[in-house]
Amino acid sequence: MAAWVSALKAVLPYVTNIVTAAIPAFTARRGQDRSAEVTAQQIAELQGAATRNAESVKVLAEQLQRTVSAVEQGAVNMERAMGRLRVLASAALLFALVALCAALVVIVG
Numbered sequence: 001m002a003a004w005v006s007a008l009k010a011v012l013p014y015v016t017n018i019v020t021a022a023i024p025a026f027t028a029r030r031g032q033d034r035s036a037e038v039t040a041q042q043i044a045e046l047q048g049a050a051t052r053n054a055e056s057v058k059v060l061a062e063q064l065q066r067t068v069s070a071v072e073q074g075a076v077n078m079e080r081a082m083g084r085l086r087v088l089a090s091a092a093l094l095f096a097l098v099a100l101c102a103a104l105v106v107i108v109g
Contacts, residue, residue, distance in 0.1 A: 006067070010063055010067050014056065014059060014060050014063065
């Protein structure tokens, strides 16, 4: 759960850039007059917005890839730590059982 929160915090600064790039400010329309020049300018604006959007998506994908890699590395580190803790807990349990047996021998014997 905490991994998703950190991933969300890493992505949020880029959301504003993506939204502003994805919503282009088109050339103001003059009634129903659609001359070839206005249409060409609108197409150019759309192409620019699509390019900026693609760049933003690429940056976001790279950031997400780094975040996922960090989460995977964290999971590997936690599994190693859990393995060490299992070994330590097993050794402590074995030591406690030996101590219990020794105490019983001393009390009974």
